[in-house]
Amino acid sequence: MILGCDIGSSVTKAVVLEDRAVVATLRVPTEAHADKAMDRVMEGLRERHKIDRADIEETVITGWGESRVSRPHASQSILSSLARASQWDRPACRAVLCLGAQNTAVLSINDKGRVMEYRMNDKCASGCGKFLEIMFEALAIGVEDSAEIAGAADKRITLSGQCAVFYESDVVSLINAGESVANITEAILEAVTKTVTTLCKKMKMHDAIVVGGGLANNRRLVDGISGMLGRPLHVFGGEPDLIGAVGAALSVEAAR
Amino acid sequence: MIFAGVDVGSMTAEAVLIDDDELLASTVLVATPDPVTSATIVMERVLAETGLRSQDVAYCVSTGYGRERIPFAQHDVSEISCHGKGAFWADPGIRTIIDVGGQDCKVIRIDSVGDLKDFVMNDKCAAGTGRFLEGVAKTMAVHVSELGPMALGGVDPVPITSICTVFTQFDVMTFLADGRTREDIGLGVAEALAVRLNRLVKRVGVEDRLCITGGVAKNVAVVRATEKVLGHDICSLRIDPQIVGALGAALFARERHAKLEAERSKAAC
Numbered sequence: 001m002i003l004g005c006d007i008g009s010s011v012t013k014a015v016v017l018e019d020r021a022v023v024a025t026l027r028v029p030t031e032a033h034a035d036k037a038m039d040r041v042m043e044g045l046r047e048r049h050k051i052d053r054a055d056i057e058e059t060v061i062t063g064w065g066e067s068r069v070s071r072p073h074a075s076q077s078i079l080s081s082l083a084r085a086s087q088w089d090r091p092a093c094r095a096v097l098c099l100g101a102q103n104t105a106v107l108s109i110n111d112k113g114r115v116m117e118y119r120m121n122d123k124c125a126s127g128c129g130k131f132l133e134i135m136f137e138a139l140a141i142g143v144e145d146s147a148e149i150a151g152a153a154d155k156r157i158t159l160s161g162q163c164a165v166f167y168e169s170d171v172v173s174l175i176n177a178g179e180s181v182a183n184i185t186e187a188i189l190e191a192v193t194k195t196v197t198t199l200c201k202k203m204k205m206h207d208a209i210v211v212g213g214g215l216a217n218n219r220r221l222v223d224g225i226s227g228m229l230g231r232p233l234h235v236f237g238g239e240p241d242l243i244g245a246v247g248a249a250l251s252v253e254a255a256r
Numbered sequence: 257m258i259f260a261g262v263d264v265g266s267m268t269a270e271a272v273l274i275d276d277d278e279l280l281a282s283t284v285l286v287a288t289p290d291p292v293t294s295a296t297i298v299m300e301r302v303l304a305e306t307g308l309r310s311q312d313v314a315y316c317v318s319t320g321y322g323r324e325r326i327p328f329a330q331h332d333v334s335e336i337s338c339h340g341k342g343a344f345w346a347d348p349g350i351r352t353i354i355d356v357g358g359q360d361c362k363v364i365r366i367d368s369v370g371d372l373k374d375f376v377m378n379d380k381c382a383a384g385t386g387r388f389l390e391g392v393a394k395t396m397a398v399h400v401s402e403l404g405p406m407a408l409g410g411v412d413p414v415p416i417t418s419i420c421t422v423f424t425q426f427d428v429m430t431f432l433a434d435g436r437t438r439e440d441i442g443l444g445v446a447e448a449l450a451v452r453l454n455r456l457v458k459r460v461g462v463e464d465r466l467c468i469t470g471g472v473a474k475n476v477a478v479v480r481a482t483e484k485v486l487g488h489d490i491c492s493l494r495i496d497p498q499i500v501g502a503l504g505a506a507l508f509a510r511e512r513h514a515k516l517e518a519e520r521s522k523a524a525c
Contacts, residue, residue: 124381176289
């Protein structure tokens with residue numbers, strides 16, 4: 001069994017692979033501490049999946065925590081993890097879009113899963129998961145409910161700019177002006193759609209495009225980005241947030 | 257005669273009362289989401305402080321966020337002009353003002369009579385503003401007013417690579433988890449903010465004397481770090497740096513009232 005862990009800025013995702021197939025998955029909060037997150041992963045695997053440390057041949061870590069775990073482990077860059085997982089899920093994949101908590105990444109890959117080019121939001125959190133979390137906290141709704149709530153929107157509001165802080169105060173002003181939660185939610189999702197699409201357009205993306213990361217669970221966002229790009233997007237596996245962890249675990253076989 | 261200025265910002269609201277010569281009273285309040293409500297409350301407070309009534313105010317000017325909607329203000333003036341005016345009143349030697357508010361920072365250049373010469377402001381993002389510091393303080397579970405004194409105790413400032421408010425909050429969490437001291441984190445944050453302000457200052461240039469206004473001027477570590485990066489001394493004003501905008505508005509109120517009176521008496525002749 002191979003354990004792949006994607007220690008993200010918000011959530012640590014763990015996947016156990018056996019013969020390239022997923023046998024266990026787990027999510028624990030990272031809380032800015034990679035070692036503690038790994039302890040929680042091992043504990044969860046033992047309690048919920050009856051998988052012990054001894055059952056695991058190798059552990060591969062990717063994501064923010066890649067270089068922060070003190071226990072011996074292999075590591076993989078998040079970009080190669082995303083590329084590998086996407087082609088595992090969909091062999092024709094040539095581009096990946098990852099919508100994470102603090103990072104939005106877009107990469108083009110060749111037929112061997114090698115990363116050819118990529119773009120990332122490195123200076124600003126606009127359009128990433130944390131950005132939405134801040135907005136929806138102001139609206140007192142959950143990120144996971146937002147797509148459905150936005151479905152009830154009956155008016156188009158355009159929010160401008162990009163900074164999360166400015167957006168938050170715009171959202172508060174809209175609430176105070178009596179605007180409906182559905183309309184504001186839709187406006188926020190539309191703004192994120194635009195930000196992500198702009199990043200995608202900075203690079204040539206060949207089909208097929210796989211989209212992963214926690215925000216890929218949001219149908220409104222994925223459909224919106226797909227519509228704006230004029231291209232189909234394939235949501236990674238059934239659980240898009242596991243993309244990095246799966247890719248990390250797959251690297252062991254690739255190395256053999 | 258009494259003149260009033262009210263400045264509603266994104267995080268705080270201030271009101272100032274002046275008479276023909278002096279600053280009478282000032283009040284700072286945490287803003288509500290509605291600028292009209294904030295302006296009304298802060299004005300009531302400053303009046304209550306002095307025992308004056310609203311009808312005692314001869315003229316009122318509003319500035320800041322939603323300034324054109326304040327019902328009791330006869331006139332409104334941009335916060336840029338107000339900060340120039342207020343700082344010049346506090347110290348006529350001032351030529352450059354760095355105003356760091358809750359959500360914006362601007363650099364204002366004024367001439368030898370206090371008139372606006374040039375200005376630049378951050379309009380794309382809240383990096384290096386009060387909200388940025390609030391986010392850091394919240395993550396460290398301290399009050400924003402404690403950040404400055406705390407940072408002065410720092411010896412080895414943490415490197416803040418991105419100044420995005422959201423990213424920095426996560427960086428701070430990481431530094432805390434890594435066992436870095438709050439002092440070193442506070443110092444790293446102050447230095448990062450100073451670098452950001454310096455970049456803004458470079459766009460309009462700097463002429464001595466220089467001062468910082470707005471709530472962030474109360475963070476002594478930011479002020480010191482900014483002095484170091486700029487290579488210029490920063491004067492501390494004889495008034496609360498947070499009320500400069502409202503004071504400027506009150507000074508505009510006095511000027512405008514005098515002008516209207518002069519016009520009225522001319523017309524009467």
